[in-house]
Amino acid sequence: MSLYYVQKLLYQLNRDSHTQQRYREDFEGLLAEYELDDEERDALRDGDIGLLYVMGVNGQILMHYSALIGQEWHEYIEAMKDGVKQHGPVRGGLYTLLEERDQ
Amino acid sequence: MSLVFAGVCSHAPGITGRAKLADPKLRDDLYASYDRMRERIEATKPDALIVVAAEHFANFFMNNMPAYCMGMAEQYEGPIEDEDWLAIKRRTVPGNPGLSQRLIRSVMEDTDLAYAEEWKFDHGIMVPLNFLTPRYDLPVIPVNINCQGPPLTPLHRAWRFGRALRRACDEQPERIALIGTGGVSHWPATPDSGVINEAWDHEFLDRFINNRKDALLSYTDEETFRDAGQGGFEIRTFITVAGATEGSIGELLIYAPIPIFAVGCTVAIMNIGERPATEALLETA
Numbered sequence: 001m002s003l004y005y006v007q008k009l010l011y012q013l014n015r016d017s018h019t020q021q022r023y024r025e026d027f028e029g030l031l032a033e034y035e036l037d038d039e040e041r042d043a044l045r046d047g048d049i050g051l052l053y054v055m056g057v058n059g060q061i062l063m064h065y066s067a068l069i070g071q072e073w074h075e076y077i078e079a080m081k082d083g084v085k086q087h088g089p090v091r092g093g094l095y096t097l098l099e100e101r102d103q
Numbered sequence: 104m105s106l107v108f109a110g111v112c113s114h115a116p117g118i119t120g121r122a123k124l125a126d127p128k129l130r131d132d133l134y135a136s137y138d139r140m141r142e143r144i145e146a147t148k149p150d151a152l153i154v155v156a157a158e159h160f161a162n163f164f165m166n167n168m169p170a171y172c173m174g175m176a177e178q179y180e181g182p183i184e185d186e187d188w189l190a191i192k193r194r195t196v197p198g199n200p201g202l203s204q205r206l207i208r209s210v211m212e213d214t215d216l217a218y219a220e221e222w223k224f225d226h227g228i229m230v231p232l233n234f235l236t237p238r239y240d241l242p243v244i245p246v247n248i249n250c251q252g253p254p255l256t257p258l259h260r261a262w263r264f265g266r267a268l269r270r271a272c273d274e275q276p277e278r279i280a281l282i283g284t285g286g287v288s289h290w291p292a293t294p295d296s297g298v299i300n301e302a303w304d305h306e307f308l309d310r311f312i313n314n315r316k317d318a319l320l321s322y323t324d325e326e327t328f329r330d331a332g333q334g335g336f337e338i339r340t341f342i343t344v345a346g347a348t349e350g351s352i353g354e355l356l357i358y359a360p361i362p363i364f365a366v367g368c369t370v371a372i373m374n375i376g377e378r379p380a381t382e383a384l385l386e387t388a
Contacts, residue, residue, distance in 0.1 A: 014161070
């Protein structure tokens with residue numbers, strides 16, 4: 001679990017045109033530069049918003065990434081809801097507190 | 104000259120990006136309120152606009168997160184987001200590095216803040232500018248308060264930062280406008296997006312408009328998170344403006360909960376010109 005590096009990759013991807021070019025042309029090379037586990041690499045390869053949300057990626061980072069990969073707003077919201085249904089509650093980061101609130 | 108204008112407004116990306124999905128009446132009323140704010144800013148003939156924002160991982164990350172940062176660049180660029188998604192075209196925005204440097208030196212007498220000669224604006228600054236400086240011809244000085252990645256600066260420090268910012272503005276020969284931009288209660292970019300706690304918002308905005316310092320600073324982050332969501336942490340930007348306008352009373356131009364915009368949309372102006380802040384302070388002392 002390396003939530004920090006998942007978020008760091010997405011942060012740089014969201015803001016930096018050079019990283020966006022590498023995302024399109026050499027995604028595996030880009031992934032290899034970050035300390036990620038297999039589940040994280042797969043979630044990033046698949047653009048799996050739901051799983052990334054459950055891992056604990058900050059929604060602001062995730063929302064910009066969702067825009068980058070061309071999701072409509074309702075698709076983004078649904079993907080997070082589906083992620084929680086499929087993978088269970090948020091595992092890390094700020095939103096674990098949301099889960100605690102709801103319990 | 105001094106601070107010539109102060110106000111606050113919302114910056115949610117949906118306000119521009121999802122405009123077509125909102126109730127047209129609510130949306131148009133909101134846009135008209137931004138227009139009124141723009142007219143009030145223009146009437147004060149400012150030389151620069153300080154935007155106290157709560158950015159969203161466009162420039163600052165958990166490898167080196169400043170509690171406060173001010174831009175010091177010749178120009179800025181934005182938005183970082185997909186242009187179609189935000190419905191705002193990418194562009195450069197003029198800065199004023201000389202003024203930035205003088206403000207930073209002055210604020211540092213009281214509050215430690217980082218500076219940045221490179222800054223990419225996200226919706227948190229671009230949405231307000233889209234309405235308030237639509238020709239992008241007014242130099243902008245961005246300020247960021249970390250409201251995203253805890254630990255966050257305490258509210259009483261945000262107030263104090265606002266006071267330092269006011270003093271710094273009043274020392275300058277330029278005419279300076281100041282806006283704070285953030286949300287009241289909201290749960291942006293989560294499955295709870297669209298939830299709005301209207302009662303909490305009304306109470307907070309009453310405290311803000313009436314510049315009730317003790318009441319504004321009495322929220323704990325635990326309470327804010329519970330009642331106003333993680334987006335509620337952005338009240339720091341409002342509290343900074345309240346600190347900068349201590350003793351002044353404000354005017355709420357609009358508060359409209361619009362779920363597809365994911366926030367109770369707010370535009371408010373502080374009437375700093377009606378009486379000197381020092382006079383008001385004497386009255387409350």
